[in-house]
Amino acid sequence: MSGAGRRPEPWRDGDVLTVCATTLIGLAVIVAAWFGASGTVSAPRQAAWLNVGVAGFAVSAGGLCLWLLRLRRAVGERRVALISLAPQEDSEEASRTAASPRPARSADTTVPLPLVRAAGMARLHHPDCPLVAGKDVTPAGLDDGEPCGVCAA
Ligand SMILES: [Zn+2]
Known part of the structure; x- marks a missing residue:
């Protein structure tokens, strides 16, 4: 969708x-x-x-x-x-990762993803968060607001 x-x-x-x-x-x-x-x-x-x-x-x-x-x-x-x-662990990926060692996913690394904020929004989001989909966003820092509860920014 x-x-x-x-x-x-x-x-x-x-x-x-x-x-x-x-x-x-x-x-x-x-x-x-x-x-x-x-x-x-x-x-x-x-x-x-x-x-x-x-x-x-x-x-x-x-x-x-x-x-x-x-x-x-x-x-x-x-x-x-x-x-x-919302991103979720599907059983296929879980079984594949259990069978073979894998490199760390981007979510597991300590490098933070760039955060964005749309006009009028108080919370920070990942760029792929569905709450900011289709909106004009501006880059934001970690101390610019509270993290989003949906994308867990
Ligand atoms: Zn979000």
């Missing part, structure tokens, strides 16, 4: 239409119930209009809950994408 193929919004057009439609319908039903209840003096009829208003609230709240669930799902998908981008 590359940063260029990333969608700018985590929701689909249908999600926006659903939340707007349910909110507008719910508000319209609530306003209609308000006008209906204000036009009658009978308590049972006002109770009926109150039920209509509660139904309008339920429609609006249901649409907003669907919206929040969609955004929560998008956060989970983004988290999985970030975790899959």
Whole structure:
């Protein structure tokens, strides 16, 4: 997965239409119930209009809950994408390194990698960190900020 193929919004057009439609319908039903209840003096009829208003609230709240669930799902998908981008020891590499001696990896050496920082970011990152992918970065020193928790700069 590359940063260029990333969608700018985590929701689909249908999600926006659903939340707007349910909110507008719910508000319209609530306003209609308000006008209906204000036009009658009978308590049972006002109770009926109150039920209509509660139904309008339920429609609006249901649409907003669907919206929040969609955004929560998008956060989970983004988290999985970030975790899959993180460097990890795969079993093939582990078995190969166990069978034969290998030279030290660059992460095992004491030579520090150059660190970068993007504008507006407080933490320092490796240049290949997914949190700075696609951003304009400037070189930074070790004492310019706190290290990133994702790339462990
Ligand atoms: Zn980072």
